[in-house]
Amino acid sequence: MKHEQILSQPVVETDGFVLRPPRVSDAGLIRMHTSDERVARATRSIPHPLPPGTTEDFIRRAQAEVREEDVWVIDASLKGGPEVLGTIGLTRMEGNQAEIAYWVSPAYWNTGVASAAVAAIVEANPLDCRTLFASVFQDNPASARVLTNCGFQYIGDAESYSVARKAVVATWTYSRALEARKQD
Numbered sequence: 001m002k003h004e005q006i007l008s009q010p011v012v013e014t015d016g017f018v019l020r021p022p023r024v025s026d027a028g029l030i031r032m033h034t035s036d037e038r039v040a041r042a043t044r045s046i047p048h049p050l051p052p053g054t055t056e057d058f059i060r061r062a063q064a065e066v067r068e069e070d071v072w073v074i075d076a077s078l079k080g081g082p083e084v085l086g087t088i089g090l091t092r093m094e095g096n097q098a099e100i101a102y103w104v105s106p107a108y109w110n111t112g113v114a115s116a117a118v119a120a121i122v123e124a125n126p127l128d129c130r131t132l133f134a135s136v137f138q139d140n141p142a143s144a145r146v147l148t149n150c151g152f153q154y155i156g157d158a159e160s161y162s163v164a165r166k167a168v169v170a171t172w173t174y175s176r177a178l179e180a181r182k183q184d
Helices: 024-034 037-041 054-063 113-124 141-149
Strands: 018-020 069-075 086-093 097-104 131-137 153-162 167-177
Touching: 018 113, 024 037, 024 054, 054 069, 069 113, 086 113, 097 113, 113 141, 131 141, 131 153, 141 167
Parallel strands: 097 131
Antiparallel strands: 018 069, 069 086, 086 097, 131 167, 153 167
């Protein structure tokens, strides 16, 4: 019997789903969703078409004891929904800061899932950050609304490379100051 690695990463509960570390068993559903060109084109790092092994490598990196990014699967299975609605992650930055990134399956676009996931991470502040940053492609105003609805403030324009688009794309950048958790 093979046991999955237990990560030192909290599970974050919401009314509609839990945010939990990725499992090897998530590979099929993550692959199915990230193979959708619409999902890949909304991110910087998901290639399209999705090469074999990409999803398994993503899960291995997310499960590594030493990692730069903590990733959570948006899992609604305990509430009678799908096991994978999308993912959300925090990439560590210097100065007790992190960058938040997320994707949601197109079947759940415009349903509040992304906003609820971002709000849950902001409230939980699992990395005890003082500031979160985010950037979205300027042709994705729905993702910008997710951030502003969760208290992020626009701080400027930039550009970022999209692997799926094979191009540099204009972005909007946002930040959100957080309160550090009280230490016991």
